[in-house]
Amino acid sequence: MKFMNRLKQNKDISTDSDIISAQSALVDNPDGVAFDIRDLNLYYDDFQALKDINMEIKDRSVTAFIGPSGCGKSTLLRCLNRMNDLIESSRVEGEIIHKGQNINSPDTDVVKLRTEIGMVFQQPNPFPKSIFDNAAYGLVCQGHKNKSFLREAVEEALIKAALWDEVKDHLKRNADSLSGGQQQRLCIARAIALNPEIILMDEPTSALDPIATSRIEDLITQLKQEYTIVIVTHSMSQAARVSDETAFFLLGDLIEFDTTDNIFQNPRDSRTEDYISGKFG
Amino acid sequence: MKGRRYLSDRIFRGIFLFAALFAAAMIVLLLVFVTVRGIQPFLPSYPERQSILPFLTGMRWRADQGVYGVGFIIINTLVGSILGGLLALPLAVLSAIVIGRIAPPKISQALTTVVETLAAIPSVVYGVFAAGKITALVDDIASTFGISTYGGSSQLAVILLLAIMTYPTMTSLTISGIKAVPLTLDSASLALGATKMETYFKVVIPGARSSIFAGFSLGLGRAFGEATAVSMVAGNALIGPTTSLFERTRTLTSTILAGLHETVGLDYDIRFSVGVVLMIIILVTNAMIFGVKRHFDKKAEGK
The missing domain is CATH 1.20.5 (Single alpha-helices involved in coiled-coils or other helix-helix interfaces)
Structure with a gap:
């Protein structure tokens, strides 16, 4: 709330309508559903990467997508903020309802959508700029120029991403000077700075060592108080540790979607059981 | 074994x-x-000994009177080359963005070939083109302002010619710089709600700045050193510095080249002195570009 109040004070850009729309997120999603995916099909040219996906992703929880390589889990994640638009050959059918709107509709303001839905990538990919400029990037693109506003927003984002104590004395240093785990937390901070409602994470720890991984996992657990998190992971133990619900994909099909406890303890589909018990993958 | x-x-x-x-x-x-x-x-032993200071600061080059001053030639060379380079730079960067990021692969490949071909065209061909076309264009522009030119030979013709000639060098270096910026950075920027244009100008171009500076200094090197084509449109003014775009000019290179084989004695030897001045200017300019680049690098590290 402190952050929202500050947004309100910043006269440059924020208007009251921004705040109302952000606060009404819960009202727009009365069932606590962040995404309602309906009959989603995705093709790369002739290849069908996603087949009739139907699922509801809950608000303020962690949803994990698991499955072997090429199962479509990352593709589905990239549908949620329309990043698949960047792949020329991709074609999407079906609906993804978010806040009462179909985000696949041509009327969607994709740029605005992506400020509301943050994304963290597989490889830490900070910009070759200072730590401060990385964290402030999204806000600067939004047109925020007020230095003290940016400083506060950067500090708050870095605190939330559990990076502030490590970098507060050298915010001007290039982000390349950070370790891989710090870089990935900076990428999380960069997304948080925009005060999104949802954070998408595409295998965020696959390039990190075990200690950095466990710090990111702790962070995910903290962040779910405030954000809806969707995480793609290759690590089943990670899905079991951090997620509330888990979806298992295979060759573009959603095989099973249930609470994480049920998926890992009482899977209904034998293919799910085979995958989580390590028979293939 | x-x-x-x-x-x-x-x-x-x-x-x-x-x-x-x-x-x-x-x-x-x-x-x-x-x-x-x-x-x-x-040197004291030289029969028609010249003094260094009048040579470097002189504003007249009158071989017929035995007066050799390169001061105005230095100024004209710097103005012509730097303005030419600055004219080419934005074009080069924007073309490189189109080739490195926007255009579909086939068109991008075709455009790259065009740029490489441009870089390979001998300078005398540019010179013929400039003498035939650019001078006529400059003359037309001048006459709309009611100014008469020496058949279009002018500072403006030199600037336009050098912009065209430095463009391919700058573009190909910038393309390689832009292609070296990882696409994952574009994704990161777009996922943060930046538009494609914001991504190009805030992430891709700054990421390629080393190559852009390298291209600019190589391009300027070509501009300073270009003799043949420049000589064909400079008009070799006798006094200066040239203050109007439509006046004739004279560059260090055109001074070295003009009538080189029809002369002897001081008029021949002094051209080597002009060559020394040219080498020094190129060294100093490169050092300055390097300094500017350092400044940008520091700025990029933090505010």
């Missing part, structure tokens, strides 16, 4: 060393030769 292989290894090491030393020796030889010849006219 081991002995023979060891021997051939040593022989090849000798050949490599010789090749490297030969290249280094050529550079040293050239610098020494030009410099030694270039200072001759200023």
Whole structure:
């Protein structure tokens, strides 16, 4: 709330309508559903990467997508903020309802959508700029120029991403000077700075060592108080540790979607059981 | 067997060393030769001895009167080359963005070939084109302002010619710089709600700035050193500095080249002095560009 109040004070850009729309997120999603995916099909040219996906992703929880390589889990994640638009050959059918709107509709303001839905990538990919400029990037693109506003927003984002104590004395240093785990937390901070409602994470720890991984996992657990998190992971133990619900994909099909406890303890589909018990993958 | 292989290894090491030393020796030889010849006219033993200060600051080059001043020529060279380079720079960066990011692969490949071909065209061909087309264009522009030119030979013609000639060098270096910026950074920027244009200008171009500076300094090097084509449109003014875009100009290179084989004595020897001045200017300019680049690098690290 402190952050929202500050947004309100910043006269440059924020208007009251921004705040109302952000606060009404819960009202727009009365069932606590962040995404309602309906009959989603995705093709790369002739290849069908996603087949009739139907699922509801809950608000303020962690949803994990698991499955072997090429199962479509990352593709589905990239549908949620329309990043698949960047792949020329991709074609999407079906609906993804978010806040009462179909985000696949041509009327969607994709740029605005992506400020509301943050994304963290597989490889830490900070910009070759200072730590401060990385964290402030999204806000600067939004047109925020007020230095003290940016400083506060950067500090708050870095605190939330559990990076502030490590970098507060050298915010001007290039982000390349950070370790891989710090870089990935900076990428999380960069997304948080925009005060999104949802954070998408595409295998965020696959390039990190075990200690950095466990710090990111702790962070995910903290962040779910405030954000809806969707995480793609290759690590089943990670899905079991951090997620509330888990979806298992295979060759573009959603095989099973249930609470994480049920998926890992009482899977209904034998293919799910085979995958989580390590028979293939 | 081991002995023979060891021997051939040593022989090849000798050949490599010789090749490297030969290249280094050529550079040293050239610098020494030009410099030694270039200072001759200023030595007491020289029959028509010149003074260094009037030579460097002189605003007239009247071989017929035995007056040799390169001051205005230095100014004209700097203005013509730098304005030409600055005109080409934004075009080069924008073209490189189109080729490196926006255009579909086939078109991008075709455009790259065009740029590489442009870079390979001999300068005399640019010169013929400039003498035939650019001068006519400049003359037309001048006459709409009611100004008459010397058949279009002018500072503006030199600037336009040098912009065209430096463009391919700057563009190809910038393309390689832009292609070296990882696409994952574009994704990161777009996922943060940046538009494609914001991504190009805030992430891709800053990421390629080393190559952009390298391209700019190579392009300027070509502009400073270009003799043939420039001579064809400069008009070789006798006094200066040139203050109007439509007036004739004279560059260091065109001064060295003009009538080189029809002259002897001081008028011949002094051209080596002009060559020394040109080398110094190029060195100083490159050092300055490097300084600017350092400044940008520091700025990019933090505010």
